[in-house]
Amino acid sequence: MRILLFTGKGGVGKSTVAAGTAALAAAAGHRTLVLSTDAAHSLADAFGHPVGAEPTQVAERLFVQQVDAQLRFQQSWADIQHYLLSVLDAAGVDPLAAEELTVLPGAEEVLALLELRLHAGSGAWDVVVVDCAPTAETLRLLALPEALGWYMQRVFPTQQRVVTALRPVLSRAAGVPMPGGGVFGAVERLHAELDEVRSLLAGPQASVRIVLTPEGIVLAEARRSYTSLSLFGYRVDGVVANRVFPAEGADDWRSGWVRAQDRVLLEVEQSFRGLPVWRSVYRPEEPVGVTALADLAAELYAGSDPLAAPTGEGPFRVSRTAGGELLHLALPHVSRDQVDLARHGDDLVVTVGSYRRVLTLPTALARLRVAGASVERGELRVRFQGAADTVQQETR
Secondary structure, eight states: OEEEEEEESTTSSHHHHHHHHHHHHHHTTOOEEEEEOOSSOOHHHHHTSOOOSSOEEEETTEEEEEOOHHHHHHHHHHHHHHHHHHHHHHTTOOHHHHHHHTSOTTHHHHHHTHHHHHHHHHOOOSEEEEEOOOHHHHHHHHHHHHHHHHHHHHTHHHHHHHHHHHHHHHHHHHSSOOOOHHHHHHHHHHHHHHHHHHHHHTSTTEEEEEEEOSOHHHHHHHHHHHHHHHHTTOOEEEEEEEEEOOOTTOOHHHHHHHHHHHHHHHHHHHHTTTSOEEEEEOOSSOOOSHHHHHHHHHHHHTTSOTTOOOOSSOSEEEEEETTEEEEEEEOTTOOGGGEEEEEETTEEEEEETTEEEEEEOOHHHHTSEEEEEEEETTEEEEEEESOOOOSEEEEO
């Protein structure tokens, strides 16, 4: 099954491009589902067809679903939220305020991705196209499964044993109820489901496409997205430059826009060197409906295979050199002074700007020590040698 995720700054036409790609895939004979995890759903508008919280058929082999994030939140978070509400109630917090405090920012969008797990396991689809939330939310959403995994592996088991053994004492001492087995079970289920989602999205059949318009501010955000997606191990397999003004027949006013866009498009080609950059011309009318969307996508991909699986080994790999084992992590548009690197036991903590990834080292590297690190040609390279002789090592 092929999984394609589309993301980009709000207002760049991300949903339209995602819908068009899905329509083109269905027209080619693939059983296709286009799934919106964006809280501000717009797929129904793009297809000109009512769309619900379950897959809705809009054409032959083409189904659309706008995930009910609130329902997903209630299903996956209810047990945990009920416990948190009991704690806040014991602390005397107003019930309305307590309910607001137990809703994590962005949690609904994150849990909406769990729908992808169900569809992937159903065997009903050849292609799933995901219309993601705007860039910042998408990056938070994609980083959560691995972050929760670190907590579940290292902190959660100890915490669960302590609370289980000392629940009566802790309840009296703290004056608030301690979590029961149902809460721990809910967290474990949530972690397992999100871990499956991460495996799907970081797998060889999944990739992300960044949609942008030829504007300097939009390009700057797209570059940051490329860096962050690579940091977390997700493959970016192409960029869509949307709403490009055609040069033919342009009057003086439009010629100025064409020249400005040309300058940005040159930067786009340089910023995403090695990736295809597909261009979609600015249309006099917004494409609405399956036929119009499929036509847009056919022009956009211009005969290339829109479903081609990404090639190469992905952002993360390990190689063997004469100097030892070498860990490679793609970090495009990053210089050496922008990266902080720390070793904590079997984990390598990589920080780039406001994003941090706790990378659990493969067994072959965990027993070795960090001998050096560098950032070369858009890639972090960490060299490992000998036996690890310290629990914590830091380098920059």
